[in-house]
Amino acid sequence: MPKKNRKTPLRKCLVSQEMFEKDQLIRIVKTKNGDTFVDPSGKKNGRGYYVASDLAIIEKAEKNHVLERHLQTNDLQSIYNALKKVVKGEPIEQ
Incomplete structure (x- = not known):
């Protein structure tokens, strides 16, 4: 019996508002x-926010302090x- 095609989960980017x-x-x-x-693994407990x-x-x-507004905190x-390191493929320390 063939497997069903599963939908891939979609999430919205906080900055661009794209799915x-x-x-x-x-x-x-x-x-x-x-x-x-x-959280590069995407499996840690807590409220998740996504950035492209x-x-x-x-x-x-x-530049626009988007994360500060959504996370309601300063000094991020x-x-x-860490986000820049993940994009460049560098390891981050947790």
């Missing part, structure tokens, strides 16, 4: 404790740096 497949996005997690970090895996979009988010420079 992408999950594997084209980078997930940012905010836990109940208020900790915020980049594109350096121009990440720089636009940084380490998050922006």
Whole structure:
């Protein structure tokens, strides 16, 4: 019996407001404790926010303080740096 075609999960980018497949996005997690970090695996517990895996979009988010508004916190420079590392394919420390 042939397998059914499964829909790939779609998520909306916070910056561009476009829908992408999950594997084209980078997930940012905010836990109940208020900790915020980049989750390249996409499996950590907490509220997930998605940003397109594109350096121009990440720089636009940084310039316009998009993550600060959505995450309701300040000083997210380490998050922006981690996002840029993920896009470039560099490892990040958790």
